[in-house]
Amino acid sequence: MSTTITPGTPAPDFAARAAGRGRVTFVRVLRAEWIKLRSLRSTFWVLVAAVFVVIALGLLVTSGTVDRWPDTGAAERARFSAPNASLTGLYLAQLAIGVLGVLVITGEYATGSIRATMSAVPHRLPVLWAKAAVFGAVTFVLMLVTSLIAFLAGQAVLSKEHIDVALGDPGVPRVVVGVALYLAITGILAIGVGAVVRNAAGGIAIVFGLLLVLPQVVQALPTAWQDHITRYLPSEAGQAFTRWHPSADALSPNTGITVFALYAAATLAAAAVLLRRRDA
């Protein structure tokens, strides 16, 4: 009699391959968030619009300045900042970046894709860091190029009245880079706000409130308090870094941008705590 050897069920492919492959690493999460950011058409168009607006507004404001320059009084001439005039678009760009930052995270909650995201990265926090890093970096690079173009175009316009400055002049590089840095931090702050409220409308309202409404509210306070408070408001602190001639009431450029970055960091930290605690 021969013994029959029953072949054991061969270990399935998937079991063999499961061992040691496909660890979730931060670099991989970064790559995933980069794919997500570049694969939404709406994001692409808002960014294009932001680039366009910053350059166009710079041309508009500098042309207006050149137009009126012969009639401009000495006091106003002294206050004029050629680099900031060409970068006026910052005030509109911050709204676009703020909205996009909120949508980067709330869009996932609104569509339910946050569940797919969190099932792929169950530790969750890498997703938040990666979103902030990718959106912050994309905003910084894109807005740095935009800022440079707007600056050069604006100075070309201003040169008709010989009131332009060169990129190498003292304090000018800080302004050009500062615009991009301010916008990148705005984007990260917006992601933090979005992750806390998980709702697009609410998130956008809060970001606009922080950047635009809060300074107005403080204007209504007694003058004695205003000076102490205003300079510490997020947008005031951050924009101190972007002004060629820092105003006397404002924080110094370096302190200002640090305070602004701390606001963003604190918001992101609050978002991280909630992200760990709440159901996805």
Next chain:
Amino acid sequence: MITAEALTKRYGPKTAVEGLSFTVRPGVVTGFLGPNGAGKSTTMRMILGLDRPTSGSVTVNGRRYADHPAPLHEVGALLEAKAVHTGRSAYHHLLSMAATTGIPTRRVHQVIRMVGLDEVARKRVGGFSLGMGQRLGIATALLGDPATLVLDEPVNGLDPEGVLWIRTLLKSLAAEGRTVFLSSHLMSEMALTAEHLIVVGRGRLIADTSVADFIAGAAPDQVRVRTPDADRLRALLFGPEVRIATEERDVLEVSGVSSDDIGRIAAAHGITLFELVPHRVSLEEAFMESTRDAVEYRVGGPSVGTGATSAGTGPNTRPRTGPRTRGRAA
């Protein structure tokens, strides 16, 4: 292998899942059956670490989901149709999921072909039908070639061809030795796809049994009796194992007594019968029956959940006489 131990989830005052314990074994398709609101989706979200259990625990292959270093290779999930950003294409959704765990683009194309989405893979998911969304969900679940699949209502919105496709796919995946756990509120679907059943109602376990046993246990045969003497016959048939429902004034739906016995009793008491029709309870009715006390949302009255035939006929259909002997089968 999925193991839940005394799993409980409360949302504020609302208890969605209560003390649920079960094991889902590899090699067979296990159905997770329960009426809407029974806590199936909540349980599945807890399996995937998306919702935190209020108490109790659930593990996949011996570890909490989040403790697996490569979760997409361990568990593939279809949570709800189109858990995808509506502005993104199917291809980019899969590509971003794949990127988190280093799955090559080749595999993304492979799963797209597998679920038949080649034509629309580059289109925005926002324009997808529910069925296409389900196919994309399946593709996402299969991406990491996982040994365990957790699918929440995967046949929802699929056309008959799609339903057949998914049934065959799930069975073949189970036959390969994988753990396949899928939820549905449709018993008929489960009977065709699953071998094992975990039945829940109002967040509690009702049955953990093979499909065959569940049908046998939960479905008493019924006899339809039409007689002008319905009230008298009802009194004569009354007993602890007997349930009688009235659909029309002169019609009784009797379970717990055979048609032979009803005929004999009627003859012995001189009751005229116009109809005496034994019929097997459908799978759907068996399921309705077992979860009758556990249905959360009812339409039109307290007894609509007892069968498709009585749906929408008003609050007074099928009043239950006789004691409720069934309820918790497990």
